Amino acid sequence: MTLSSHPLVRLERLSVAFDGVTVLHGIDLEIRRGETLGLVGESGSGKSVTWLAALGLLPKKAQVAGRVLLDGEDLLGAAETRLDDVRGGRIAMIFQDPASALNPVLTIRRQLGEALALHRGLSGREIGAEAKRLLDLVGIPDAERRLSAYPHEFSGGQNQRIMIAMALAGSPDLLVADEPTTALDATIQAQILDLLAVVRRETGMAMVLISHDLGVVSETCDRVAVMYAGRIVEEGPSAQVFDDPAHPYARGLIGALPPLDGSRRRLVSIPGTVPDPRDPPPGCAFAPRCLHATRDCTAATPQLEEVAAGRRMACILAVHRRALAHREIEFA
Amino acid sequence: MTAPLVSVDGIARHYAMRRGLLGRPVEIRAVDGVSFTLSAGETLGIVGESGSGKSTTGRVVLGLEPADAGSVAFDGAAMPAAGTATWRRQRARMQMIFQDPLGALDRRLPIAPQVREPLDIHEIGDEKARAARVADLLDRVGLSADHGRRFPHELSGGQRQRAVLARALATKPDFLVCDEPISALDVSIQAQVVNLLVDLQADLGLAMLFISHDLRVVRQVSRRVAVMYLGRIVEEGDADDLFARPVHPYTRALVSAAPTPGRRMADRVVLVGDPPDPADRPSGCAFHPRCPMAMSRCREVEPRLTEVAPGRRAACLLVDAAAAEPREGAR
Numbered sequence: 001m002t003l004s005s006h007p008l009v010r011l012e013r014l015s016v017a018f019d020g021v022t023v024l025h026g027i028d029l030e031i032r033r034g035e036t037l038g039l040v041g042e043s044g045s046g047k048s049v050t051w052l053a054a055l056g057l058l059p060k061k062a063q064v065a066g067r068v069l070l071d072g073e074d075l076l077g078a079a080e081t082r083l084d085d086v087r088g089g090r091i092a093m094i095f096q097d098p099a100s101a102l103n104p105v106l107t108i109r110r111q112l113g114e115a116l117a118l119h120r121g122l123s124g125r126e127i128g129a130e131a132k133r134l135l136d137l138v139g140i141p142d143a144e145r146r147l148s149a150y151p152h153e154f155s156g157g158q159n160q161r162i163m164i165a166m167a168l169a170g171s172p173d174l175l176v177a178d179e180p181t182t183a184l185d186a187t188i189q190a191q192i193l194d195l196l197a198v199v200r201r202e203t204g205m206a207m208v209l210i211s212h213d214l215g216v217v218s219e220t221c222d223r224v225a226v227m228y229a230g231r232i233v234e235e236g237p238s239a240q241v242f243d244d245p246a247h248p249y250a251r252g253l254i255g256a257l258p259p260l261d262g263s264r265r266r267l268v269s270i271p272g273t274v275p276d277p278r279d280p281p282p283g284c285a286f287a288p289r290c291l292h293a294t295r296d297c298t299a300a301t302p303q304l305e306e307v308a309a310g311r312r313m314a315c316i317l318a319v320h321r322r323a324l325a326h327r328e329i330e331f332a
Numbered sequence: 333m334t335a336p337l338v339s340v341d342g343i344a345r346h347y348a349m350r351r352g353l354l355g356r357p358v359e360i361r362a363v364d365g366v367s368f369t370l371s372a373g374e375t376l377g378i379v380g381e382s383g384s385g386k387s388t389t390g391r392v393v394l395g396l397e398p399a400d401a402g403s404v405a406f407d408g409a410a411m412p413a414a415g416t417a418t419w420r421r422q423r424a425r426m427q428m429i430f431q432d433p434l435g436a437l438d439r440r441l442p443i444a445p446q447v448r449e450p451l452d453i454h455e456i457g458d459e460k461a462r463a464a465r466v467a468d469l470l471d472r473v474g475l476s477a478d479h480g481r482r483f484p485h486e487l488s489g490g491q492r493q494r495a496v497l498a499r500a501l502a503t504k505p506d507f508l509v510c511d512e513p514i515s516a517l518d519v520s521i522q523a524q525v526v527n528l529l530v531d532l533q534a535d536l537g538l539a540m541l542f543i544s545h546d547l548r549v550v551r552q553v554s555r556r557v558a559v560m561y562l563g564r565i566v567e568e569g570d571a572d573d574l575f576a577r578p579v580h581p582y583t584r585a586l587v588s589a590a591p592t593p594g595r596r597m598a599d600r601v602v603l604v605g606d607p608p609d610p611a612d613r614p615s616g617c618a619f620h621p622r623c624p625m626a627m628s629r630c631r632e633v634e635p636r637l638t639e640v641a642p643g644r645r646a647a648c649l650l651v652d653a654a655a656a657e658p659r660e661g662a663r
Binding site: 193214257259267 | 381382488490491518519520521522523524526527530545547548549551552572575576585586587588589590591592593600601602603604606607622
């Protein structure tokens with residue numbers, strides 16, 4: 001076995017509670033070197049909290065349990081100085097709103113320089129050259145001159161490019177991109193997704209793309225995990241999950257998307273709303289909104305079960321149906 | 333042919349904006365010569381990115397902002413001046429809903445009295461009739477009487493938008509302007525509200541101006557679609573046909589930029605450059621600096637919105653030239 005077959009990052013039973021209210025219920029997830037994983041889900045599903053918890057970025061009052069293994073080393077409970085090396089150095093994160101993540105009173109050179117000095121130990125002229133190379137890489141025209149500019153002198157799309165340059169400054173093995181294009185216009189979103197693909201091809205880094213937009217995730221990611229109410233409910237290769245979603249929630253999400261071509265159909269709408277984490281329903285959290293729910297669904301929380309290589313789902317009905325279909329194929 | 337319910341003729345809206353503390357005021361043409369008509373019961377979708385003028389268009393059409401040029405006619409008569417008694421009466425027949433339902437509702441009042449408010453203002457029906465109408469409206473948008481007794485913060489985002497919709501429908505309007513009505517909602521809730529809008533539109537015969545940046549949603553609710561870029565309509569036509577066979581290079585880029593589940597990023601048209609600055613409108617065709625097909629003429633000549641096929645209008649010199657020349661196998 002070579003080292004590269006080990007996962008780069010492995011989350012084990014990661015859970016988060018705020019003031020005794022559990023919002024993340026034991027997430028198990030692996031990121032392999034160089035792969036792209038999409039995390040989809042609606043607001044409050046826990047997709048961002050998962051990574052904020054993994055990187056120790058949640059406020060003190062959050063109770064985090066489980067393990068976050070980076071190349072086998074547990075980051076939960078690691079010393080703050082160790083986390084400082086990991087954050088930005090091994091795992092970088094970018095967010096929805098680049099303007100508020102950049103310091104408005106410092107030039108781009110200063111901000112990029114800070115990251116380069118911290119994570120790469122560069123100084124003086126090396127910083128200038130490397131900062132320019134990074135701006136070139138992310139497609140900021142006239143990089144040399146623009147290094148002396150301030151964030152407000154750039155457009156939203158350019159600021160997100162600069163954030164990506166800053167994330168790349170530490171040559172991370174994993175980029176966690178949390179809704180990186182949500183605040184951008186459609187044509188600019190296309191540019192940024194394109195850029196992320198180019199950067200990944202050139203650096204070979206892995207990426208976790210957190211998004212509510214199924215289309216964006218489907219186009220960008222090798223694998224996808226669908227989250228609902230603090231749990232992963234379905235996971236698998238993107239093409240499989242989007243062509244043949246198994247969990248009723250994943251099916252509903254995909255059916256809720258209006259088609260851009262072909263005949264119009266009534267949208268599948270999922271009735272009701274997301275449960276309140278302070279008052280979770282018994283058993284499967286999706287059962288109150290699920291059209292197929294049976295009494296068994298409310299009896300116990302379904303576990304995420306592997307039904308085929310790399311394909312996991314947390315729904316007793318979906319797992320049962322897969323098993324039946326599988327048996328029919330065997331008999332045929 | 334019946335007369336259109338809403339007829340918008342060359343409306344323009346200009347703002348003066350100051351760049352920096354000492355900068356000279358620059359004129360911004362947020363909307364610059366937009367024309368369209370809307371028949372009773374018809375839905376026109378307007379798509380465009382930020383700064384395209386789509387929201388301003390909606391506000392000018394309703395008279396919430398004055399037009400600096402052009403005119404809007406409703407039901408065959410020119411729109412009365414804003415603030416006058418006739419305008420207020422007219423406004424009962426045209427309503428608007430916005431992106432942020434929490435901002436549109438009064439946080440200190442339960443839902444039911446807010447839905448009832450337009451009936452009080454326009455003095456429609458007596459006490460009993462108003463109460464019955466409110467119950468009917470809540471039911472219509474899928475809210476219970478119990479929801480009516482709650483305060484806005486006690487409802488979810490989707491429920492709040494339903495409440496706003498119930499209030500907009502209280503005066504039985506003929507015309508509804510929806511400005512990004514579902515953009516703030518989660519995907520599964522978006523579908524609920526879209527289905528509701530489609531049903532209401534069909535049942536009540538509403539004419540609708542549906543403004544959104546989301547091509548999918550616009551196609552779902554609209555029969556016709558207009559694409560705006562820097563204050564102008566650059567393409568307009570049947571919704572299905574326009575998205576299947578976009579003619580204008582900008583529409584093509586927009587359609588190609590819409591991510592589709594199950595499709596890998598392949599030969600997408602990725603536009604170069606940033607979104608345009610309304611304060612610094614390029615000469616000629618405003619889209620030419622980002623257009624992959626721009627010719628030198630595009631820098632000088634402003635393309636006009638012309639009919640390029642039955643029911644399809646586009647403002648692009650390439651298309652215009654093709655229409656004027658003998659057909660060479662194209663189309």
